[in-house]
Amino acid sequence: MTDIKKIAIVTVFGKFSQSINYHTSLKLDLFVSELESEGFPCVTIDLFDAMNNGLPKGCGYIIVGGHPDQEAHRALCDFSYVCEKSGIKVLPSLDTLLCYENKGLQGLLSLRYDYAFVRQSYHCSPDGEFQETRVYKTVSGAGSSGVALVTNPKQILKLSALGSIKLVKAGSALRLLKMFLASFILESARARFKVLRPHVRFVLQRFQAGLDYDYKVIVFFNRVYVLKRYVRDGDFRASGSGNFFFEEPSEQLLNFSLEQTRKINVPYLAMDIIPLGDEFKIIEFQSVHFGPYTQVNAEYYYEKSVDGWQRCKADSSLEQDYAHAISKYLLHI
Structure with missing residues (x-):
């Protein structure tokens, strides 16, 4: 610079x-x-x-x-x-x-730039049939809100209908209700309701059966914080389960997290990551307004040097890590 x-x-x-x-x-x-x-x-x-x-x-x-x-x-x-x-x-x-509160755009950018993002499709209506169980996610929503397992389009239709109701504003509720009732009688009303009703954007991600945990990883340029999150009892979701542990991460996970941050080209990044056999995939990422629980509560972070990964005492404030990441990033672009 x-x-x-x-x-x-x-x-x-x-x-x-x-x-x-x-x-x-x-x-x-x-x-x-x-x-x-x-x-x-x-x-x-x-x-x-x-x-x-x-x-x-x-x-x-x-x-x-x-x-x-x-x-x-x-x-x-x-x-x-x-x-x-x-x-x-x-x-x-x-x-x-x-990409903030927009899982759809996260997936589209991942396709465009080849990020290691889990395979997903982007929708506004339950189009077509599918054979495998999918994870339904509204494009916005933090934690596990707006997330469900689906096995057929009818389930998606129900979830989308419930989401549409939540989007209806008080001033237009009566007008939409009249249009909905008329749609059972008049073809023209059916066509108008199909276009004018609130639509819910959602993504369908491949369901990875048998996963017991995922990782929340926050990278501040070269400092990597890792939280392991186990799924809820009787559920498939780890986010929001409260079943969190700070365990020694593998070098493979640390390398993956740093590589993806460099590829996305940001000074800091929060990722939800799942293990898939011998590799990892991102299921969501954010670089603005992400929850800092992992950084705030970690005893250690991991930093890569010429001698490999080093475990370091985590004694920096959140503000110090943000500033560290930005200053290092600007010096390297």
Whole structure:
């Protein structure tokens, strides 16, 4: 890197990314202090101030952390898109910002760039027949919400119908109900209802029978944190089970996690990873607004050096790891 450009940390309603609680922000004063100690001048700015009045002079990068409110997140995506088109680098990346709460796009990008992502298909309706058990996932939703096993299109139709009902706004509920009832009588009403009813986007992933656990892995550039999550009793889902353990990971898992982070080309990345025989597959990834439980509670992280993988005492704050990852990433691009 030949010159050091100013970094704008973009907050939304005073919040940047998330701390251990979903609604809490990273400590911005500590985050800024850590970045500046690495030689990167920083400024924090509210999203709507930046959109309406512009970024401070000299900003070459913006760091965005996503937002759980859908409309606020869309505004952040709009602004980030324009910044990227204007030559301002979006960190961690524009692609992964758009992937937040969007498993469909994660799968599409994985096909385009050959990420080691589990095979899936993307839908808005239960199209066609299938023989194998699949994992149904709404494109948004954290943890195990919106996730179910399905064996036929009728089950998908039921799940989609329930999802559609949740999307109906109070002001349009009566109109849609009338249209739905009329669809049993009039062909024209049936056609209108098919188009105008709320549609639920979902993905179907191959079900891997016999899996007892998965891994939550968070990579901060070259620091890898690993949590092993066992499935719930009588269930196939590990996320949200509470049956979590920090165990010594294999070098193969550590290598895979670091390689995929480099391939996705972000300074930090959270992944849900499953073992498949002698290899691994990602079933979901996020680089904005991901839960930091694995980093916050780990006793050790793993760092690769010329001598191989080293186990290191995990004594950095979340803000320090974010700053470490960004500074190292910018020095290497």
